[in-house]
Amino acid sequence: MTTERTIAVVSAGLTTPSSTRLLADQLTAAVRDNLDGRGTPYQVRVFELRELAHDLTNNLLTGFPSKELGEVLEYVVQADALIAVTPTFSASYNGLFKMFFDVLDDKALVGKPVLIGATGGTERHSLVLDYALRPLFAYLQAVVMPTGVYAASSDWGPHAVALRARVERAATELVDAIGNARPVQVDPYANPVPFEDLLNG
Template structure:
């Protein structure tokens, strides 16, 4: 069985964090999509906070430690990436940016990436388009069309509303792995019957 390696980079600062929770759900959805195609997968989870000191030293000295080098090689050697950052000042976190600053600017060239972010309010959802997408375009990666933003209101009783975005983005990442054009889901293909709308 052809196994795909998916590196998941999450930059949450707390344990547990909403960024890690979103990362786990995205990884599970990608694994399910691959499994549905008869393809195995290996998920390599990277918590950036665990490498904060090594990242700082790398920026100061220009050389990664042995453990950080191993992590960076995991990212550059993966078939695809899932990246999740908490939102700070309407952008990705400094820790998240620091991780990608120490990568060679060609290291992610041509690599499919699923972009995701978390935040306290829906007002910051454009962080995906105005911060993360330009960063990965600069790194010559291939972000999939659908990014996933999860606000505080997307958890708990409202978690079901997040699921379609996760499924859509996961499908696009797997399609990108196979150089396919993802099929857009038309919400009007299966409209809710008018009688059901009247009764709701």
């Protein structure tokens, strides 16, 4: 019997509707289609971070999440994979996106497959994937998919076919990573033996 897979999706768009949520929905749909094609049972939940903005601020100030935010954080921690999408602000992710991962425990994403996506007005911001998002998730020790998906305003018109190809490639990589998931390797140097104990044999 195939184990049910769980996927968490976080979208940091600030408006309704937003191109960020649109990209998150396209990535989610592609992952669903891929899992359906493999006959893999799954559960997907999409979280709009704008709806948690006040809770995130309060968590940063007090150190404690609200019940709603706590449930979202728990789902993300327990999920088999994560899709994370942000609009581009000043050549980086926006503050709402950063706040969410600031309140998440540093070890929560260790070994977790993550598909990253970003939106922006022009193609010149596409490097946000490699110069902002990848370093963030590398610090959190997540396994970031080789294909990140950036969507500029021009990608939603006649060029949507090219965007769709990137979305499908990224979705396939994420589903492959979920299927090939292995236990996280323990860092042998994380808790070194004190030097005096080594001297004492």
